[in-house]
Amino acid sequence: MNNPSRNDPCPCGSGRKFKHCCQGKQVSTAPLAGVAVADLLRRATAAYQAGQVSAAEQACHQILQKQPRQTDALILWAAIHIQMGNFVVAQQAADKALQYRYPHPAAAEEIIGRAWWGMGQPDKALVSFRKAIRLDASRIECHFNIGGIGLLKGDLETAESSFRYVVASLPQHADAWTSLGVVLRQQGRLQESMQLFQQIVDRFPAHMAALHELAKVAQLKGDMRVTEQAYRLALAKNPDDDVALSSLLFAQNYRQDLTPLEKYEAAKQWGQHLSDRVHLRTGKAYKQWKVEENPSRLRVGLVSGDLRRHPVGYFLENVLPHLEQDQVEVIAYTTYNVEDALTLLLKQHVVVWKSLVGLSDREASALIHDDGIHVLIDLAGHSRHNRLALFACRPAPLQVSWLGYFATTGLPEMDYVLVDRHVAPESEAGLFTEKRYLLPDTYRCFKVPDEDIAVNVLPALTLGRITLGCFNNLSKLNVSVLSLWVRILESLPEARLLLKSSQLNALDEREAFYSYLQSLGMDTARVELQGSSSYEDYLKAFHQVDMALDPFPYTGGTVSIEGLWMGVPVLTLSGHDMLSHSGENLLCNLGLQDWMASSTEDYVASAVKHAQDWTALAQLRATLRSRCEHSALMDGPRFAGHWQAALWQLWHTRQKQVDMLKMSDGPGLSSVS
The missing domain is CATH 1.25.40.10 (Tetratricopeptide repeat domain)
Structure with missing residues (x-):
């Protein structure tokens, strides 16, 4: 050589x-x-x-x-x-x-x-x-890696300057161009970012990461056409791109033109495709496990990339501390190695914390299998950092989807989905490939915010006009939603609308969204756009809002309960699947069924009716926090008890099925000590 x-x-x-x-x-x-x-x-x-x-x-x-x-x-x-x-x-x-x-x-x-x-x-x-680089300033990969660390740590100024140095020195460095686009996205410069990714895709057609990033930024801008085109192009180039296919399914949740049944069929088809391909690549799924058949406590594995300051992390914060350690022991498997203060808190309430980052599906499933997990819980569904493919290997005898997604995974190896009667009624059982398990009251539990911010008096009483608000991701605000809001504002000539979202951080993004609203006939002189802020200031922003408007079909979850905690009721449109029922889960638990509209016409009429009754709004604002505190939505110990009881019931059901198979001399599925 x-x-x-x-x-x-x-x-x-x-x-x-x-x-x-x-x-x-x-x-x-x-x-x-x-x-x-x-x-x-x-x-x-x-x-x-x-x-x-x-x-x-x-x-x-x-x-x-x-x-x-x-x-x-x-x-x-x-x-x-x-x-x-x-x-x-x-x-x-x-x-x-x-x-x-x-x-x-x-x-x-x-x-x-x-x-x-x-x-x-x-x-x-x-x-x-x-x-x-002090020894040799021309070392390109060092500059690139410094940019990567800046991106990881949120030092976007360093990241941008480093990546710009790399592309100026080595214009064919596709990874640096793509990373620069990510920086622009995180800075809120969405239009710049989207244009750059389109250029990268044209210049480096084989660079798959740029296609994925183009899809992400287009989704943030609410351009679902470009999002789907990018993911479909990625799949055309690589049919085995699990991330692209999963992300495409996630993106379709924003679409109104797809029926719940069409979304279900797409997920089911994907799930079978993934299962078949994983088995072809890694071998057949496990059929024996290193677990006790009659344990004194269940070993429960949580698989997630969101064990941090993220809605999933916040929900877990009010569950894990209240579990009975002699009943369940929790093992966390993280799929994304970014940690923060909440991560450190969650670590205190699990017996083992392991990273699956860098492990293949077979390696990750073997690790979990060797840990003797009874119940393995997916907390991601088709959201980012999911590892659904490892579930196809069935590393645990009982596999459950919960919390991090709002529809079926479509995966045949996923046995159950934990839901409640509000988000998954019997009439919609056919929208899940998993068996539904209905938790009492609610399938999620929120923690009282640490920030001590009091509820203020109704702003309308001071300002002399009503302020409607929505702090959701702008991608949820489709044409149908905004068109209804135009009608509501027309019916309330003095009302104002406050929208707050991270997509509005940059001035050019705010100007572009104002233009978009004008094209839909909205009087933008009555609209205020705000970007993101610290969590404390975000909660204080609810002091400016009298009542919130929920988007559809992708309704609010965490944002809605945070608003309710701050005394702001939310008007939601009753839906036809788990995603669009999210607001109903909250309002039914708070006894606010009159804030659930049955149709788009009822949505407009209800918004006008509530906005004109300032006395009722003021009284509700004064009592909402107490309602939240005393509801099942924020009762951590009660929810944790229901949650661990559900897992035990599912385990006992499985064991009865195994025993019946043994009695009939069937091949069955077995556990080994």
């Missing part, structure tokens, strides 16, 4: 061509012990360049046995182990190379940075990357 050619990428990892980097430089500070070592080094380098990692590792190992201080071999050894995911080994090898005076310290520092990042230590990685 030969050395890298002049135009090959340099093996030191700089991102530059060999001829512009290490060609002609001293290869090691330790003299080679004859031709054999030199040949091994050439073979190891060539194998690494060809992607033959195992062969490269073997050759490198032989070199280091002969010459432990051979710095080129140490750096190559480190690079090999970065690729293998052995980050500690990589970091130690690169450190040794520096101790032995490796002549390219910037390359060594870059590898150390990559190792630290791989070990989940972004702050230490940042130190190494910055050392590297």
Whole structure:
């Protein structure tokens, strides 16, 4: 095998061509012990360049046995182990190379940075990357990684400048262009971001990440046509793209032109397709498990990428602390390695916390199977960071969907979905491939906010006019919703409308949305648009609102209960599936059925009626917080008791079925101690 050619990428990892980097430089500070070592080094380098990692590792190992201080071999050894995911080994090898005076310290520092990042230590990685560019400012991948850490930590200014440096230096760096688009999206510069992603897709048609990001930003802008086109193009390029197909199903929840049955059929088709493909790729699903058939307490696994400041995290915060530890033990499997203060709190209420990030579906399912889980719960459905594919491997004997999604997963291996009678009535049982289990009262439980913010008096009494509000994601505000709101404002000449959303952070986004509202006939002089704010200021913003308007069919959840907590009632349109019933779940538990409209005409009439009765609004505002506190919606201990009782009942039902199969000498499904 030969050395890298002049135009090959340099093996030191700089991102530059060999001829512009290490060609002609001293290869090691330790003299080679004859031709054999030199040949091994050439073979190891060539194998690494060809992607033959195992062969490269073997050759490198032989070199280091002969010459432990051979710095080129140490750096190559480190690079090999970065690729293998052995980050500690990589970091130690690169450190040794520096101790032995490796002549390219910037390359060594870059590898150390990559190792630290791989070990989940972004702050230490940042130190190494910055050392590297102080030694050699032209190391492109260091700038790219600094941008990535900035993006991870929310330092968008650093991220943007780093990615712009990379694309200016290396215009063909598709990942840097895509990351720059992500930064623009997170800065609220949605139109810029969308235009950039469209350019990236045209310029780098094989770059799948750009297609996914284009779909995401289009969804944020409410352009579901572009969103679906992007995901369908991704699927045309790669039919096995689980994320694109799952995201497409999620995006279709925003559409009014699809019936609940059509959405169900699409999910069912996807679920069977995924199940078949996973079994083809990884083998058949488990049929035996390492669990006790008659346990004294259930081992319950939670699979989620939202164990943090996210609605799922907030809901769990009022459930996990109230579980009886002698009845259930909870094991958390995170699918997204971003943590915050809420993550640390949740960790206190689980017995084990494991990351599935970087594991294949078979590896992740084997890990869960070996943990002896009785009940495995999916908390994502088709939302981001889901790992539905591992459920197709059936690593647990009982698998349940709950909380993080609002429709069927469509997966045949998902046994149950935890719901309530308000969001999944008997008449809609056919919209789930899973069996429904109806929790009493509510399928979710909210925690009282830590922020001590009092409910104010009805703003209309001070301002002399009514203020309607909606703080939901703008993507939910489709033409039908906004057209009804136009009619409501026309019927209430003095009323104002306040919309608050992160999509309105940038001035150009607010101006574009004002133009959109005008095109629908809305008097924008009566509309105020606000961007995102701190959570405390977000709650205080409800002080400006007399009553809230719920969008449809994608109704509010967390936003609605936060408004109710702040004394703001919400008018919702009764729906025809779990997604559109969300508001009903809240209002029925608070005894506010008169805030549930039966049709679009009733929605307009009810909005006008409630908005004109300031006395009733003021009285309701004064009592809503107490209603919330004393309802099942915020009774953590009560809900936790129902939740763990449900899991036990499901387990006992399963065991009865297993016993019946054994008695009939059927093949059955079994547990092994």
